[in-house]
Amino acid sequence: MAKRDYTNTKLAITGAIAGITMLTAGWLAAPSGSSTGSVAAASSDPSVAGSSTSSPTATPATTASSTKTTKSTTSAATSTKKSSRGS
Amino acid sequence: MNRYSSLIIVGIVAAMTGGLALRLNSTGHAAWYISRASGLAAFALLTGSVIFGLLISSKAADNSMSRLTVFTVHQFLSVLSLAFLAVHAGSLLFDGFFHFTVFDLFLPFAAPYKPFMVGLGVISAWLAAAVTGSFWARKYIGQKAWRKLHFASFGAFVLSWFHGITAGTDTSRLPVTMLYAVSMTTVMALLAYRISRARAKSAKATRVGVRVAA
Numbered sequence: 001m002a003k004r005d006y007t008n009t010k011l012a013i014t015g016a017i018a019g020i021t022m023l024t025a026g027w028l029a030a031p032s033g034s035s036t037g038s039v040a041a042a043s044s045d046p047s048v049a050g051s052s053t054s055s056p057t058a059t060p061a062t063t064a065s066s067t068k069t070t071k072s073t074t075s076a077a078t079s080t081k082k083s084s085r086g087s
Numbered sequence: 088m089n090r091y092s093s094l095i096i097v098g099i100v101a102a103m104t105g106g107l108a109l110r111l112n113s114t115g116h117a118a119w120y121i122s123r124a125s126g127l128a129a130f131a132l133l134t135g136s137v138i139f140g141l142l143i144s145s146k147a148a149d150n151s152m153s154r155l156t157v158f159t160v161h162q163f164l165s166v167l168s169l170a171f172l173a174v175h176a177g178s179l180l181f182d183g184f185f186h187f188t189v190f191d192l193f194l195p196f197a198a199p200y201k202p203f204m205v206g207l208g209v210i211s212a213w214l215a216a217a218v219t220g221s222f223w224a225r226k227y228i229g230q231k232a233w234r235k236l237h238f239a240s241f242g243a244f245v246l247s248w249f250h251g252i253t254a255g256t257d258t259s260r261l262p263v264t265m266l267y268a269v270s271m272t273t274v275m276a277l278l279a280y281r282i283s284r285a286r287a288k289s290a291k292a293t294r295v296g297v298r299v300a301a
Contacts (some may be wrong), residue, residue, distance in 0.1 A: 010163055017128060017167065019100040021174075022107040025124035028257060029116070 118181035123257060125174040127266065130251050132168035133215060134270040136161055137244045138277060140237070145281040165219040172212055201254045208250035214243035244274060 108117060139161035142148040148157050179187040191198045195213075196206035218240045225233045248271060257263045 006159055006163070013163070014167060014170075015100040017132070017171070019103050021121075021124045021128040021171065022100075022104050024127060025120040026107045028123050029120045 116182075116184070118178045119184060122175055122178040122182065123255070125171045125178065126251065126255065127257070127263065129168050129171035129175050130247055131266060131270070132164050132171055133244060133247055134274065136164035136168055137240055137274055139164060140240060141274070141277040141281055145277060145284050147277065147280060162222055165215070165222070169216060169219050172215065176212065204250055204254035207246045208254060211243045211246035211250055214239045214246070218243065241278075 139157055142152075143154065143157050143161060176192045179185065179192065180189065185198075185200045187198065193209070195209040196202045198205035198209075218237060221228065221233055221236045228236070248267060252258050252267055255263070258267065
């Protein structure tokens with residue numbers, strides 16, 4: 001019996017999962033408070049902080065560079081990085 | 088599924104990917120988001136692979152699917168999981184926040200972020216790669232060694248689960264929490280079924296042996 005060729009099915013599944021992954025990435029990048037319209041939650045997310053808040057320290061670039069100039073290997077620096085990424 | 092529908096799906100995904108990449112790039116953290124999303128995808132695919140592997144060994148799907156189909160899905164999910172794992176780790180190289188090097192990606196406990204928890208992920212990746220690679224090395228290493236090596240997939244699954252929960256930054260999100268909860272529950276339930284089936288089989292073999300001897 002000839003072995004069935006699953007190439008197209010595999011291609012379609014790969015594409016579908018890649019699409020879902022990209023949608024997930026978009027969902028992760030979206031402001032966490034967007035569904036409720038919370039400005040406070042949205043401003044804590046690095047993806048929106050730069051455009052919506054007046055505080056320059058909230059922008060990811062500034063926070064990142066300031067973190068880099070300090071002790072980047074300490075746990076304190078790590079936690080700073082984490083919080084500024086908006087997780 | 089014919090070639091045209093596959094191409095349409097790939098086309099849609101390419102368009103979505105392009106659009107989302109542009110959107111993510113505007114945040115300045117595209118690599119970071121892609122790494123997180125592909126990590127979740129890799130974990131889900133690894134879970135799927137383990138589940139299909141357990142369906143083969145426990146024969147739980149024998150009534151609904153052919154063994155060849157189950158095996159093909161199992162093997163395919165393993166390979167796809169590795170591909171997404173490569174994206175998960177590789178995209179960290181382009182992250183402007185944490186400066187991962189190639190060395191950090193391949194060597195456990197060398198990462199600049201949560202070294203121990205990320206190290207578990209690195210070990211899990213190595214185990215997953217070894218198990219997946221063994222599909223093609225089976226005829227060289229023999230059936231017994233292949234089966235033994237396959238047990239490492241449980242190690243890969245558990246370590247990646249711990250890695251995801253402890254090093255991942257999305258564990259508190261409900262869909263992600265659900266993913267971790269459902270994946271572990273399903274694998275453990277199937278594993279329990281597999282063990283109980285194996286015990287029942289060995290008990291039956293013992294009874295038959297006793298009867299024959301008598």
